[in-house]
Amino acid sequence: MPHGNEPGSIGLVKKQFYTFCEPPREMELSSGAKLGPFTLAYETYGKLNRDKSNAILILHALSGDCHAAGRYSESDKHPGWWDNTIGPGKAFDTEKYFVICSNVIGGCQGSTGPASINPATGKEYGLSFPMITVHDMVRAQVHLIDHLGIDRLLAVTGGSMGGMQALRWAVSYPDRVIASIPIATTSKLSPQGIAFNEVGRVAIMADCNFLGGEYYGKAAPREGLALARMIGHITYLSDDSMHEKFGRRLRGKKSFGFNFNVDFEVESYLRYKGDTFVHRFDANSYLYITKAIDYFDLSLPSGSLVKAVEGTNAKFLIISFKSDWLYPPYQAREIVKAMMINGIDVTYCEIDSRYGHDAFLLDEGEMSKIITNFLANVAESNGIREAASR
Amino acid sequence: MAEGARIDHSVILGFIPSGAKILDLGCGDGSLLEKLVRQRGVTGRGIEISEEGVRSCIAKGLTVMQGDIDKGLRDYPDNSFDYVVLNQTLQAVKKPDVVLSEILRVGKKGIVGFPNFAYWKMRFYLFVYGRMPKTEFLPYEWYDTPNIHFCSILDFREYCAKHEVRIEESVYLSADRGGRVLRGVRPNLFAENAVYLLSDGRRAR
Numbered sequence: 356m357p358h359g360n361e362p363g364s365i366g367l368v369k370k371q372f373y374t375f376c377e378p379p380r381e382m383e384l385s386s387g388a389k390l391g392p393f394t395l396a397y398e399t400y401g402k403l404n405r406d407k408s409n410a411i412l413i414l415h416a417l418s419g420d421c422h423a424a425g426r427y428s429e430s431d432k433h434p435g436w437w438d439n440t441i442g443p444g445k446a447f448d449t450e451k452y453f454v455i456c457s458n459v460i461g462g463c464q465g466s467t468g469p470a471s472i473n474p475a476t477g478k479e480y481g482l483s484f485p486m487i488t489v490h491d492m493v494r495a496q497v498h499l500i501d502h503l504g505i506d507r508l509l510a511v512t513g514g515s516m517g518g519m520q521a522l523r524w525a526v527s528y529p530d531r532v533i534a535s536i537p538i539a540t541t542s543k544l545s546p547q548g549i550a551f552n553e554v555g556r557v558a559i560m561a562d563c564n565f566l567g568g569e570y571y572g573k574a575a576p577r578e579g580l581a582l583a584r585m586i587g588h589i590t591y592l593s594d595d596s597m598h599e600k601f602g603r604r605l606r607g608k609k610s611f612g613f614n615f616n617v618d619f620e621v622e623s624y625l626r627y628k629g630d631t632f633v634h635r636f637d638a639n640s641y642l643y644i645t646k647a648i649d650y651f652d653l654s655l656p657s658g659s660l661v662k663a664v665e666g667t668n669a670k671f672l673i674i675s676f677k678s679d680w681l682y683p684p685y686q687a688r689e690i691v692k693a694m695m696i697n698g699i700d701v702t703y704c705e706i707d708s709r710y711g712h713d714a715f716l717l718d719e720g721e722m723s724k725i726i727t728n729f730l731a732n733v734a735e736s737n738g739i740r741e742a743a744s745r
Numbered sequence: 746m747a748e749g750a751r752i753d754h755s756v757i758l759g760f761i762p763s764g765a766k767i768l769d770l771g772c773g774d775g776s777l778l779e780k781l782v783r784q785r786g787v788t789g790r791g792i793e794i795s796e797e798g799v800r801s802c803i804a805k806g807l808t809v810m811q812g813d814i815d816k817g818l819r820d821y822p823d824n825s826f827d828y829v830v831l832n833q834t835l836q837a838v839k840k841p842d843v844v845l846s847e848i849l850r851v852g853k854k855g856i857v858g859f860p861n862f863a864y865w866k867m868r869f870y871l872f873v874y875g876r877m878p879k880t881e882f883l884p885y886e887w888y889d890t891p892n893i894h895f896c897s898i899l900d901f902r903e904y905c906a907k908h909e910v911r912i913e914e915s916v917y918l919s920a921d922r923g924g925r926v927l928r929g930v931r932p933n934l935f936a937e938n939a940v941y942l943l944s945d946g947r948r949a950r
Contacts, residue, residue, distance in 0.1 A: 672803070691810055692820050695790070703810040704799045721796075725803050732806035 364434065365400045365442045365449055368425035370465055372396055375498050382494060385650075388485035392474070395499050396421045396465025397457035400441060401449030403505070408739050410505045411447055411730075412496065413437065413456040414513030414520040417587070417644055418636060420464035423456035424449075439718045446723040451734070451741040452509065459520075460495040461487040461643040469639035470571065482568035487643055489516065489651040493523045500531070509739055510730060512536035514715030515682060516644070519651045522690070525669040526653065534733045536726060538674045539715040541686035542653035542660055542693075548681055551590050552645040555583030559638045568639050580638040581629030588628045593678040593711030597621060653690075660693040667694070671701040672729045674722060676714040702729065752924050753832060753858050754780055756916045756940045760856055761785055765827040768792070768852065770814045770844070771834030775802035782807065790826075792817060815839045818847040825851050832858040832940075836892040842908075849910065849945040858940040861917075863897030863933045882937070898933040901941070909946035916940045 374394040376382045381391030398421050403410060413423050415436065424441035426434050435456075440446040447454050458466035461484070469484040476483075500508065511524040511532050518540025525535035544552075562579030564570055592600070601621040605611070608618070617623045654660040671694060675687035684705050694701040704725055708714040715722070734741075754777050761767065763785045769778045772791030775798070781787045791809040793799050802809035810817075814831075815838050829852030831844065836859055838844045848855040860883060861867075870878035877887040885892065896904070898917070905912055917927040917936035927936050 670808075688812070691812075695810070696820060696822060696825075698825075700808050701810065702799075702803060702808050703812070704803065705796065705811045707796055721800055725800060728804045728806070732803075736806070 363442050363444055364438070365425040367429070368398050368400065368422070368427065368435070370396055370398055370421060370427075372465060373499055373502050375502065382491075382498070384485055384491045384494075385488040386486045390460075390467075390485055393460060393467035393495070394465070394471075395457045395460065395467075395495055396462075397455060397499060398422060398424075398435075399456075399503075400424055400454040401452055403453040403503070404740050406740065407503075407505050408507065408509060408737075409451065409734070409741065410453045410455060410500075410503070410508050411510045411512065412500065412508050412524070413441065413447065413454060414492075414496075414511060414517035414524075415456065415459065416513065416515035416517050417641075417648065418584075418632070419517070420462060421456045421458040421466075422464070424454070436716065440723055440726070446718075446726040446730070447512075448727070448730075452730070455499075455503065457496055457499055459492040459644065461492070461640060461647065463637035463640040464635075466495075468637065469568065469643060470637045479569075479571040481571065481639060482642075484639070484643065486646060488647050489519045489523050490527065492647065493520055493527065496520070496524075497528065497531070506531070508532050509734065509737070510534040510536060512538065512726075513540075514538040515540055515712065516648050516651075518682075519648070519653075522653055523651075525671070526664055526667050529666060529668050532669045533737055534670045534672070534730070536672045536674070536729070537687075537690070538722075539676055539679055539682050539687075539712055541682050542663075542690050543651060543686075544649055545683075545686070548590075549649045551586055551681075552649055555586050556642050556645060558582040558586070559642060562638075565638070568642075570638070575633065576638045577633040580633050580636065580641060581626075583638075583641055584632040584636075585625040585629040588625055590681045591711055591713045593680065593709060595678060595709040596711055596713070599709070600624070660689060661696050664690075664693050664697055664699060667697070667699055669699075670733055671699060672726070673701060673703045674706060674715075674725065675704075676706050676708045676710070676712070678709050679712045679714065681712040751776070752918055752926070753938055753940055756918070756926070757781075757830060757832060757856055757858065758785060760914065760940075760942050761787060761828055763787070766825075767828050767830060768826040769830045769832070770818075770848070771831065771837065772802060772807075772809060773798050775805045775807045775809065777830070777832060778802065778807050778809075779805045814844060818844070818851055821847075821851045823850055824853055826853070828852055828854050828856055830856045832856070833860070835859040836895050838894065841894050841896075842904075845904070845910065846908070849943060849948075853944070854913070855943040856940065857901075857943060858938060859896065859901070861898045861933065861936050861939055862895040863899065864937045865934050866937070868934075880937075898936060898939050901939065905941075905943070911944045911946040912941055913944055914942040 376391030381389035422435040424435040458464045518537035521537040559579035562576030565576040604620045606623040675684040691703040769791045829848040867878040917932035918938040
């Protein structure tokens with residue numbers, strides 16, 4: 356069977372583009388800088404119902420993009436990054452909901468980012484691209500949602516940095532979100548998380564090909580970016596999952612090589628992940644997006660999370676994973692607590708998974724079922740008509 | 746047993762006026778909370794320690810937080826809820842005294858239901874067999890029971906008197922889960938379960 360036709364798959368999908376904020380109506384960013392025009396790459400799955408009330412916005416993490424589900428062609432080897440949760444009969448059921456996913460601003464999969472051409476200079480932005488924040492990502496998405504004619508999203512959801520956006524949406528645009536499902540996320544990254552991001556950035560900037568970010572048209576800083584990705588992958592796994600996935604097994608050999616080539620499976624895995632990443636990701640985007648993650652702090656400007664979520668009226672489903680040490684459950688519980696104190700309708704589930712931060716991508720445990728049930732209830736209590744019944 | 750046969754649930758439903766704001770501690774699979782939401786139209790929140798329980802609650806469309814009530818209540822402001830319910834959970838918490846005082850701080854009123862350890866069948870079991878009592882309702886072995894703080898009706902009443910907890914209403918239930926409300930004397934001997942409506946005696950003063 357050709358790919359794209361398997362049951363539960365959304366099938367073939369197409370990337371779309373929306374360009375907006377033409378000067379002089381540039382978008383003002385959190386840093387105060389202005390940006391425009393810019394483009395968001397996005398994909399949609401399923402059908403928007405007549406009153407445009409069944410839309411769900413999927414928000415991707417650091418290395419994700421707008422290709423959340425389906426395949427681009429029948430020979431496409433890999434489906435979108437959250438294909439296991441998006442499709443007919445899946446958690447984000449495309450028979451019922453209109454699912455949207457866009458590449459974040461600053462990204463490198465079709466949305467405007469440091470690798471894009473700056474219309475003012477005719478050259479790639481490089482490090483002259485303005486610094487962006489999670490709020491800026493959301494600001495850009497608001498334009499896209501306006502463009503699609505959607506007044507209120509049935510739900511916003513995502514894991515990790517996607518969860519940060521899901522929180523930001525609900526807190527800053529309370530009238531435009533009915534439900535929010537932040538997964539494996541935090542109201543602010545821990546110093547440990549910032550530390551790992553910084554090591555990744557230093558690895559990129561220390562690469563002799565980095566050239567102050569102006570490497571376009573030349574050799575990219577691949578060694579640095581691969582190293583950053585390897586470090587990242589360590590933080591997405593857990594001690595348990597590494598034992599299970601690799602143990603101390605040797606890669607293609609029966610005894611140690613007694614040299615610095617790959618001996619262990621885990622070494623081979625990390626190198627493979629690093630090497631494949633550089634073909635699809637821009638090093639400058641990695642710098643910008645990790646910085647946006649580090650800057651995210653939902654409690655600002657007051658510093659009080661309880662105060663920050665005041666006035667938020669979305670219904671929340673917050674999910675964390677027990678073995679996630681990068682975005683540990685205690686951080687999710689802090690958000691839940693602040694919301695409870697405000698009387699916000701928040702449901703919280705801590706899934707018993709051994710797969711660390713990666714669990715949200717793997718759809719560990721009963722995540723899909725929990726989301727399915729939660730969404731069904733939200734749709735029902737808000738009288739949302741399904742796409743099929745329009 | 747039919748869902749409606751939970752006499753303790755009916756008693757609790759009887760205590761709670763419609764539209765009230767409820768926190769159900771140790772809400773399990775959410776069967777009580779669901780009745781409160783559907784039949785009483787309450788704004789309901791549950792706290793449940795097990796992932797399985799949380800999942801069932803979500804499937805019922807309830808708002809529930811996975812958490813440990815031994816740790817979880819101190820962050821709630823005073824009087825956040827009209828009623829805080831602790832049904833069949835008192836015996837499973839690590840610090841019943843702390844949980845009870847928190848219930849009456851966070852809630853304007855508290856509803857506490859628990860198995861009476863001085864129930865005659867329990868006494869009989871211990872007296873005749875010389876072993877830790879097991880019942881249909883409390884089937885655990887001594888080594889794997891989640892129930893670590895049993896008390897009798899007399900013990901509970903003594904606790905309330907000592908800690909200025911006002912007992913507004915008390916209902917005693919006979920025999921098994923499908924039982925009936927006992928009107929007779931000596932509930933400490935004849936009631937398998939007790940359900941109390943409580944308030945903070947110090948606050949009333």
